[in-house]
Amino acid sequence: IPDDNPVKERFGEMMGGQILKLRSEELIEQGIEQGIEQGIEQGIEQGIEQGIEQALYSSVQDGDILPERAAKRLRISVAELKKQMKAKGYQYPK
Numbered sequence: 001i002p003d004d005n006p007v008k009e010r011f012g013e014m015m016g017g018q019i020l021k022l023r024s025e026e027l028i029e030q031g032i033e034q035g036i037e038q039g040i041e042q043g044i045e046q047g048i049e050q051g052i053e054q055a056l057y058s059s060v061q062d063g064d065i066l067p068e069r070a071a072k073r074l075r076i077s078v079a080e081l082k083k084q085m086k087a088k089g090y091q092y093p094k
Contacts, residue, residue, distance in 0.1 A: 052073075053074065054088075056073060058090065060085065060090070060092070060093065061085070063093055
């Protein structure tokens with residue numbers, strides 16, 4: 001009800017100043033909250049995964065870890081590791 005409508009004031013008085021929410025409004029709010037929480041969780045998980053990938057790529061590039069070991073940790077083949085490293089700007093060791 002618009003603020004300038006006299007019915008709003010009378011309706012508010014009758015309801016004792018309480019604001020009632022429709023069940024659909026509550027469900028929408030819950031959905032939004034859950035969506036935000038899931039988005040944050042997924043974002044954190046993706047960030048962690050990307051950080052691990054970058055650390056492994058860098059370690060392989062610097063010779064600190066064998067490509068076979070990094071590939072195993074990433075659950076990919078050595079050929080795929082080489083491909084991904086090159087695509088992301090890392091140098092694969094010779």
